[in-house]
Amino acid sequence: MARVVIDGKSYEVDGRRNLLHACLSLKLDLPYFCWHPAMGSVGACRQCAVKQFKDDRDTAGRLVMACMTPAADGTRISIDDPEAKAFRASVIEWLMLNHPHDCPVCDEGGECHLQDMTVMTGHVVRRNRFPKRTYHNQDLGPFLTHEMNRCIQCYRCVRFYRDYAGGRDFDVFGAHDQVYFGRAEDGVLESEFSGNLVEVCPTGVFTDKTLARHYTRKWDLQWAPSICAHCGLGCNTSVAERGGMLRRVMNRVNPEVNGHFLCDRGRFGYERAQRVTEDPEKEKRTPEDSEKKGLSESSGSSGVKRFSEFSGSLCGLLIGIGSPRASMESNFALQTLVGKDHFYSGLSDLDASLVSLILDILRNGPARAASLQDVENADAVFILGEDVTNTAPRLALSLRQSVRQKALERIGKGGIPLWHDAAVREAMQDEHGPLFIATPYATRLDDVATAVWRAAPDDLARLGLAVAHEIDAEAPAVSGFRMPMNSMADALRDARRPIVVCGTSCGSVPLIQAAANVAWALRRQGRAADLCFTVPECNTMGAALLGGGRLGAAFEAEADTVIILENDLYGRAGAAQVDGFLGRVKHVVVLDHLRTRTTSKAHLVLPAATFAESSGTTVNNEGRAQRFFQVLPSREPVMASWRWISEMLVAAGRTGWASLDEVLAAMGDARIRAAAPPAAGQRIPRRPPRYSGRTAMAAHVSVHEAPPPPDPDSPLAFSMEGFSPEAPPPLTPFFWWPGWNSIQAAHKFADGPSGVRLIEPGQRGAFFREVPAPFTPRRGEWWVVPVHHIFGTEEQSAMAPAIVKRSVEPTLALRPEDASDLGVSTGGAVQCMLDERTYRFRVQLRPELPVGVAGLSLMGATKGVGLPCWMALRRA
């Protein structure tokens, strides 16, 4: 803590920060451009000038850049000093010399940091009469638009894209006053985090291309705090709608989870949910063939009536299958309806065993589940088997920061403040690591790895176990194993906060056990080692915590009626098995918002709400329960799954729930309830104070304005009355503050974490002792591991138009030698028999694959294949 005097007033601030950060934390207004809370200062824009005084007798002072000056004890500055003010106004005037007359057609308008800063400094009249500089734009792919004329050369974009996110295909070009921020030539931005440029760029150079298709100003959107539904990390988002149409997703800062950044799947994967909502009739949440069977889908209470009609008595032969992509509340509701003994978790059998093993490790072992922030701060990382960029994308960005920790420690000791980004990077040069990556195939993080190793999952597990043994002799030894990456155990042992990253994507139990052994061995050596496991879906962890029988058991169970909750069984088990099950059960009821192969086999489909149409809780990979809130007003017949089930309970003469808080109370877990405040007290508006068009939006239908729809499930209101900046973090719908219309307003808000961790470590120290045998390749057969794709694997985002444009065609990856043995080359096709079905795959050559291993894209039909497995491949 340090005492600084600002404009004659004394304040207590964090001495490790720079003055700009300190002033902003005190909610003082000081204009800036190039500083970023996650990226530090470079002093490029000269906008944050303040007057600094030597002592209380110094009246002349000197101009300094606040972002480049430490908030040291005893510092005296003035923000309001006339000279500082004039300086800042002239900086804006320079930046505006060439600025185009674009605001009316600029997508940044109304949420533009440059507009805000221009107003704040008071630059109102353009004096420059000389012609303006212009640039050509580039086509950067389906996510971003590029309008270079609007650039103010703050360098934030390159600093994010190259320095922070490790992208290589974007840079600054040109010289003197003609610098250009873009790619060497037109083309799709390769980074999985390119969408963050929308928020990082303080101007309208980079804007959201998906938003432009249904453009609405920030002030006209109705927002709600949400949790990304597209992978297991649970990044915090703000989702926005207008007129019943989901329009955009933006980042919501949760310092312990996503911080200031999202991945592109999370940011641009929303349009599917939007389309369903937009036109439920056309999109047909009703399968056609249910009509053929004479059991058409139903709406509202008639749906429940139909349900109770043909399910006869609700007890006895009723079973329920839950879902890892449905909320805790919906899963719990189904469990309540069918009873604990008849509830099945809805994970594939393999996933269920992997996740329950992970749960066991995190609950009973001594290593904690690491948050993304913990990963960012780790000083040594060992990745076992996960291609994180594709399975848990945002984690890859955190890992890119972790490789800097070791060097940062050294540099910090040398006296360079860590917010001084340019100096830190200069001192760091290319130093990075330690980060060890052991995976079956190449990953996008290999460029920052200390060492990489490619092997079959069983051999990766052997590597992990051998490393654990080297760290702590108590851990089981692996006989006959030659360590491929030497000094790895030493590097992990030298670290103070090492983290082992593993997950479910290789489908290997020994691998997860090996990861646990490494972390536990480090714990035994007194290191604060953590574990970071990735899981496939937004509520996989929650579904595992809730428990339930195996899916395989459900298929064997005796049942007259099965209720399937937001789940496509064909992605969880073999088609023959699912066909047999669905054919055998008399009544198949599916609650879903996606149209899947399972809904097409259902006798009754009840339209369930998407994440945007309902409120609920999901539990992320770290075991953090987080609440998402409804943003689209409810529309008949769509209801949250737990509401449908509640109506079924009522129809069966039992008690249902009227609000989310009632379900949470029934669940009885105080920690899940505490994830967000209940629906009580002063309502928080979902709409900004300048929301427009209230009396005209629906005037063509009726000139009588309807009252705002009630929301029994949250403390938020579908209205503009109230003041949202006072909302606690889990209830902050959007970042806006008087004078700060852009997302940079985030610093005016409480910056505490949100969500409640449900899993804390235990004491058990015993290592896993089974050591798998070395992987032995087979002749004519390959061990096929799933290859995840950031764009295409996750089913809720896979159909979003922008994501579709980035999805790759599913392929089967083979070693070039294997491919030539089979007589195929890139683009050729192979086929194999599985489950009595012939599959055809296009071949892709990946020379890094281990001998005997192939990789198959996990998307669409390949999900039910049951990867990893042995496959006999033939040329097709």
Add this chain to the structure above:
Amino acid sequence: MISILRSLWGVFLHAFRRRVTHRYPDEPMPLPPRWRGRIVLTRDPDGGERCVACYLCAVACPVHCIALQATEDASGRRFPEWFRINFSRCIFCGYCEEACPTYAIQLTPDFEMSECERKNLVYEKEDLLIAGMGKVPGYHYYRVAGVAIEGKGKGEAENERPPVDVRGLLP
């Protein structure tokens, strides 16, 4: 008595004074061009829609009676897909006109728009769009804006230099 007669005389004299009653609607009202009446959307000198769907009029409106949806066509021009003013709410304050950066929305000297049913006071874009430029002849937003549209490339707006050659090395 005297006073009664005086009053009668006075009233009688008024019969010869100049009449101040305006015989509306038989005689039209003379209104200044800046009168704030019925709102129109004007066109640019080329006959294109002036409105670029920036939403500024909507947000400036104190009674929130303007709503629209932006869209873009192949030429790169932005325009409203639909544009609605609910005149049963409008208070003719003229804030929308003041907010409009393209002189598209203008108030006109016409107040004769009474209706028996409120819903007939909801005007759509087709009802609002006029053929001419209204009070501000000559202004064309896209000639001063930096964005490229069909027929006007980068650097071709008023007072612009040709686009930078990023690969050029000349100082």
